[in-house]
Amino acid sequence: MTNANTETVIRLTNTKTRKKEVFTPIDAQNVRMYVCGPTVYDRAHIGNARPVIVFDVLNRLLRHVYGADHVTYVRNFTDVDDKINAKAAETGRSIRDITDETTQWYLDDMQAVGAMDPDHMPRATEYIDQMITMIEGLIAKKHAYPDGAGHVLFSVNSYPHYGDLSGRNTDDMIAGARVEIADNKLDPMDFVLWKPSDAETPGWDSPWGKGRPGWHIECSAMAEDILWKKPLEAGELSDSALAHPHTFDIHGGGNDLMFPHHENEIAQSCCASGHAEDGAGFANYWLHNEMLQVEGKKMSKSLGNFFTVRDLLEKYQRQFAIDNIGPAIRLRFLQTHYRSPMDVTGQSIEDAAVKLDNWARILESFSVNKSIVSEPNPVILALADDLNTSKAISEMDKLHSFLSEPYLSGTVVSGNNDRSQEILWFNEGFEILGFTLDGINSLRHSVWSEKLKSVSINTDVSKLIEALLEERRKARQDKDWARADELRDAFANSGVAVSDTSDGVSWELMQNFDPSKLEGLL
């Protein structure tokens, strides 16, 4: 994973051109990616996890292809926002208290679904100075104007390419009659860069009075600072990077951000860097993931199908004693291509857990010989083709059945029985999709079944089960198959699955476990 594999061709669907394009980084020694992160005012819902998982896989793929030290991944935290202010007012807690707590929750939950931390995780409030500087620059270039009442607005008409990314024009949007007409705007589509704060609202001193930034400016300011200005000052930019000032490779986020957020980011950034006329600069490739549905419906609090990541993690902890169902959530997410709508159901997550268990068994059965020269890995080729995670998982399944065949049947295959290439691919695919054996351990059936026993069975029930098992053992010994089967059926009926193996009898609890049904059988 650390060696560069730059011969792998990555293709990505670029929202800017609406086409799948070959990805060519500005500087293969430092691939730069920015993804819009969360507003930290509450627990992340499962929809929030989709872009995190999608771009985590992209991050891993880029690191695989260009080398782990040659990718810079930035994902921000929006910690200044009116929703946060409202929550502070509601609860009486300080803003910093809320955002610190929520930020940590987010990191914990995203780690649970196997996402690596980005290289930089800037907080908007740490970049107020940079935002003010950028706004001043925009005013100086006549792309923005103060209204004299503490607001600064971006002038959409000053940027001829406004609407290019999202494919819409301002006239249509205004005709939609959903644009608020305000007195202080030169054009109804103009948006706020800076707004005044009263005594109760958090604010920073600025040339336009005490105030706070609008939503969009933060990403422009942070991307510029972290991906251009700081490396420039540190002398870290290559000639090819220097030849593309203020520009980085990939900008990602959910497609709901395409308009207005990303459109506004582009407008601000291109205008600030002197690219108002040609619309060049800023991000070369724009990636947008589709939205998620729950049980076929849009997730919303009013429909009662609103889940946080934490809700799911806790549900499986409670019901199945699974410490971390996160990897199964991750696999479920990756089974749907990022540009398709995804429907999440409880069943689909449980199916994913079974698949991970099956994969893990194969990994444990083989040792990986990393020294062999690998031909192109079909799993990675699938990922390189516009992050086709669904196809990549199919390739994993194909490798899985190929590897299962000789090993599990115990058959010695004559001739060329060398499967080291396939096991290498399989192992590499497992890693690049973001899974580890340790990470999935708690959701493996044998593991949670054992844990479930310890948490859901009291001593009496435990003794009863053991007595019944002993009863059945005797019946089998006496070849009293009728009695043995009666007991097996009774176990099955009460949610206890009994297996006779060469190592003896083992039993597991199933979802429908009901100890009361075991009573009266002795």
Place this chain on the structure above:
RNA sequence: GGCGAGUUGGCGGAGUGGUUACGCAGCGGAUUGCAAAUCCGUGUACAGGAGUUCGAUUCUCCUACUCGCCUCCA
């Protein structure tokens, strides 16, 4: 109203102008006292209509439906 994405077998979900996706479930078989696990085998699906074509699930157009964005939202 404007813009965009999509509609594949029981379910999830690839892909292709003429050939098996794959996985899960199901079914048949091997194995097992019976089961479980495992292995082998098995499924002629591409929303509807018109067109292009020797031939379309795959290209074009239309219709229906679903979803998203246009307002905070990942």
